[in-house]
Amino acid sequence: MDELLERVRAGYERIGPREAAAAATDGALLVDIRYAALRERDGLIPGALVVERNELEWRLDPQGSHRAAEAVSHDLRVVVICNEGYASSLAVASLRQLGLHRSTDLIGGFQAWRAAGLPVTRP
16 A cells, blocks of 8 residues: 555645645635544534545536536645545545646645644534
8 A cells, every 4th residue: 555655646746734724725625535423523624625535536526417516627726635644645646537637635634734733623
């Protein structure tokens, strides 16, 4: 799995928590793919779109019939957030295959966001 992650991550630049917050301020879409139990336990990032991992491609494909309202174009800047920054890397690879070429993920995931002291709300 480590080799796969290295290959996937070599294709794009990952960002840290403060960069992700700045990207959101500049119009990037933060997408939280953590499962419900983690969101309930740890909280939510204000403004992040919650999409379960198994629905991610359906919801973010700008040409899909089940897309989220936020999935407006293939040029959309997407920052995928999982719990610790592993599943999000694989999710980015999938989004990039869909043509979302500006997709990236948060190094360290939600836990890094929280550790950086960035805003978290209770569900």
